[in-house]
Amino acid sequence: MGFFSGLLDWLDERFPIKAFYKKHFSEYYVPKNLNAMYVFGVLAMLLLFNQLITGIWLAMSYTPTAAGAFASIQYIMRDVPYGWLIRYMHTTGASALFIVLYIHVLRGLLYGSYQRPRELVWLLGMTLYFIIMIEAFMGYLLPWGQMSYWGAQVITSLFGSIPVIGKGLEQWVRGDYLVSGVTLGRFYALHIIAFPILMGLLVYLHLSTLRHVGSNNPQGIDIKKHVNKKGVPLDGVPFSPYFITKDILAIAIFLFLFYAVIFFFPDGFGFILEKANFEPANPLITPVHIEAAWYFSPFYAMLRAITFSLFGLDAKFLGMVVMLSSVLIVFFVPWLDKSPVRSIRYKGYLSKCFLCVFVVSFLVLAVMGSLPVGKTTTWVSQLATLGYFSYFLLMPWYSRVEATKPVPERVSP
Amino acid sequence: MRRAILITLFSCFFSIVAVAGGSDQGVMTPDFSDQASLQRGLKIYSNYCSGCHQLSYMRYKEISIDLGIPNALFEENLLPKYARMGSQITATMASVDAKRWFGAKAPDLTLEAKRRSPNWIYHYLQGFYQDKSRPLGVNNLLLENVAMPNVLEHLQGQRLLQCQQEEKSLKSGHNCRTVAGKIKGTVSEQEFKQIAYDTANFLAYTADPSRFQRESLGLKVLLFIALFCVFAYLLKKEFWRDVR
Numbered sequence: 001m002g003f004f005s006g007l008l009d010w011l012d013e014r015f016p017i018k019a020f021y022k023k024h025f026s027e028y029y030v031p032k033n034l035n036a037m038y039v040f041g042v043l044a045m046l047l048l049f050n051q052l053i054t055g056i057w058l059a060m061s062y063t064p065t066a067a068g069a070f071a072s073i074q075y076i077m078r079d080v081p082y083g084w085l086i087r088y089m090h091t092t093g094a095s096a097l098f099i100v101l102y103i104h105v106l107r108g109l110l111y112g113s114y115q116r117p118r119e120l121v122w123l124l125g126m127t128l129y130f131i132i133m134i135e136a137f138m139g140y141l142l143p144w145g146q147m148s149y150w151g152a153q154v155i156t157s158l159f160g161s162i163p164v165i166g167k168g169l170e171q172w173v174r175g176d177y178l179v180s181g182v183t184l185g186r187f188y189a190l191h192i193i194a195f196p197i198l199m200g201l202l203v204y205l206h207l208s209t210l211r212h213v214g215s216n217n218p219q220g221i222d223i224k225k226h227v228n229k230k231g232v233p234l235d236g237v238p239f240s241p242y243f244i245t246k247d248i249l250a251i252a253i254f255l256f257l258f259y260a261v262i263f264f265f266p267d268g269f270g271f272i273l274e275k276a277n278f279e280p281a282n283p284l285i286t287p288v289h290i291e292a293a294w295y296f297s298p299f300y301a302m303l304r305a306i307t308f309s310l311f312g313l314d315a316k317f318l319g320m321v322v323m324l325s326s327v328l329i330v331f332f333v334p335w336l337d338k339s340p341v342r343s344i345r346y347k348g349y350l351s352k353c354f355l356c357v358f359v360v361s362f363l364v365l366a367v368m369g370s371l372p373v374g375k376t377t378t379w380v381s382q383l384a385t386l387g388y389f390s391y392f393l394l395m396p397w398y399s400r401v402e403a404t405k406p407v408p409e410r411v412s413p
Numbered sequence: 414m415r416r417a418i419l420i421t422l423f424s425c426f427f428s429i430v431a432v433a434g435g436s437d438q439g440v441m442t443p444d445f446s447d448q449a450s451l452q453r454g455l456k457i458y459s460n461y462c463s464g465c466h467q468l469s470y471m472r473y474k475e476i477s478i479d480l481g482i483p484n485a486l487f488e489e490n491l492l493p494k495y496a497r498m499g500s501q502i503t504a505t506m507a508s509v510d511a512k513r514w515f516g517a518k519a520p521d522l523t524l525e526a527k528r529r530s531p532n533w534i535y536h537y538l539q540g541f542y543q544d545k546s547r548p549l550g551v552n553n554l555l556l557e558n559v560a561m562p563n564v565l566e567h568l569q570g571q572r573l574l575q576c577q578q579e580e581k582s583l584k585s586g587h588n589c590r591t592v593a594g595k596i597k598g599t600v601s602e603q604e605f606k607q608i609a610y611d612t613a614n615f616l617a618y619t620a621d622p623s624r625f626q627r628e629s630l631g632l633k634v635l636l637f638i639a640l641f642c643v644f645a646y647l648l649k650k651e652f653w654r655d656v657r
Binding site: 032071074075077078079242245249252253255256259260262263264266267278 | 620628646649
């Protein structure tokens with residue numbers, strides 16, 4: 001005992017380990033009324049860690065060349081001991097990460113977690129999400145299957161639709177006239193080195209800004225208003241051990257579901273691993289139906305929903321602008337929401353309606369993006385795109401005019 | 414016992430899928446526990462497919478282990494003279510020749526069951542019919558103008574196309590199936606179905622060989638996590654008891 005406390009003191013003199021533990025664990029106070037929606041942050045972190053570790057092991061056996069990529073994946077799946085497990089953890093992990101992130105963002109929208117003073121937490125989180133999207137897109141090319149190849153071909157061709165600089169930009173991104181081994185090489189480098197470093201930095205910033213302002217809660221009540229003599233919030237409980245034990249339970253339940261998919265439904269019925277990706281990439285044969293990965297499906301549907309040219313601008317370019325705006329507009333929510341209350345529980349009827357419209361539109365777009373293009377899918381997508389944007393663009397109006405309910409002073413669990 | 418419960422659950426699930434599918438010829442569900450079927454599938458592959466189609470991501474040794482064929486027996490009877498047990502399974506036909514003779518490369522079959530489905534292979538093998546307009550005299554219901562000859566014809570016998578003209582309002586136009594022709598095969602219709610099943614089952618296995626290991630390990634992992642969940646719940650409950 002004496003040795004370990006001595007070691008701890010030795011460390012603490014050189015690095016403030018005790019103060020750190022106090023500040024972030026034993027004396028970091030979290031609202032006691034957090035519900036199940038609040039576990040998705042820690043699950044996202046767990047999955048990012050899962051992607052990092054399994055990614056390192058995949059990189060040990062993967063060959064980032066046009067000739068060798070597809071075969072090296074099969075080598076991992078068959079000849080590397082437990083390679084199939086590592087790879088399924090990585091592919092299922094990517095899909096699970098997006099499910100978790102969508103719920104995590106929805107939680108923020110439900111309880112107004114983006115409002116003052118948490119704007120920076122929101123902005124950093126959204127930036128992280130945007131980077132994860134690019135990371136996932138680049139990772140999707142690496143198996144070098146038909147859908148990988150043509151998905152990358154379609155998305156990189158969007159750069160080509162930008163007026164004037166488009167064609168040059170498209171070639172610059174691909175490093176070739178079309179997606180090729182050169183593109184694969186650069187996507188691999190960015191996927192395994194550049195973006196993970198960036199993501200690590202953003203996770204750190206997202207978490208440290210959160211720790212500075214503290215968590216919101218389902219009622220949107222500021223727990224720092226009511227403190228005891230020592231300055232401890234009356235409605236807060238220390239992160240350790242209360243939320244440590246709660247998070248462990250959440251992680252355990254999540255892992256059960258996660259591994260059930262990995263071991264028994266690793267293809268995810270064609271949603272996690274698409275059928276077309278079991279065929280090596282062939283630049284000479286375009287698949288009839290090019291489909292985005294399911295987690296990009298809503299955005300892909302918005303891209304395809306724009307079928308008309310406007311002001312002399314190409315429909316493809318406008319589609320790209322709409323798709324990009326659909327992600328960027330979420331960044332501005334802290335300034336679009338003019339409501340005096342945070343939580344949906346005390347907001348008015350209009351806010352609830354528009355949030356419903358938003359969620360339904362998002363789900364409808366997800367379905368439309370996975371279906372082949374047709375007349376019906378196009379107009380349904382257009383309608384759902386309007387629904388998606390109306391939630392954000394009309395927010396300054398409906399969040400201001402509606403009557404809100406009074407917010408209680410203290411939280412009730 | 415656990416395995417039995419799981420298999421029952423799976424077959425229930427797949428029979429629901431099968432009913433929903435509603436095909437008149439029935440839906441083929443792979444059964445990896447039927448080792449005899451997988452071995453018969455390997456036999457069909459070796460005798461009829463392996464000349465042209467590779468299984469290039471598969472190794473002989475892996476098949477011998479997974480299908481319970483003793484190493485020595487496999488080496489003596491199933492291993493080509495040019496290959497070793499650790500080799501990947503290649504075809505003898507060069508792709509240059511394939512292009513010259515058939516107009517197309519013979520696809521690698523390792524992942525065919527994942528790229529399409531085991532059920533597709535099952536019906537494809539039964540879907541050949543006589544068609545004079547084609548260079549090889551046969552066509553296929555599932556893959557129109559296919560370049561592959563009907564290599565199983567002497568087993569199945571010749572089949573003829575029979576189409577039923579449907580109402581013109583229907584988009585599909587007509588509903589076609591194949592019926593027995595004049596030249597009979599060496600096996601009965603039921604036996605041929607079994608041959609198609611075994612081949613599809615074997616290819617389902619080559620597309621997903623880790624499934625053997627995966628599902629047995631999966632049960633242990635899930636059982637462990639379930640147990641862990643109980644303790645995690647009790648721990649959480651104990652700590653949160655004093656929070657009101």
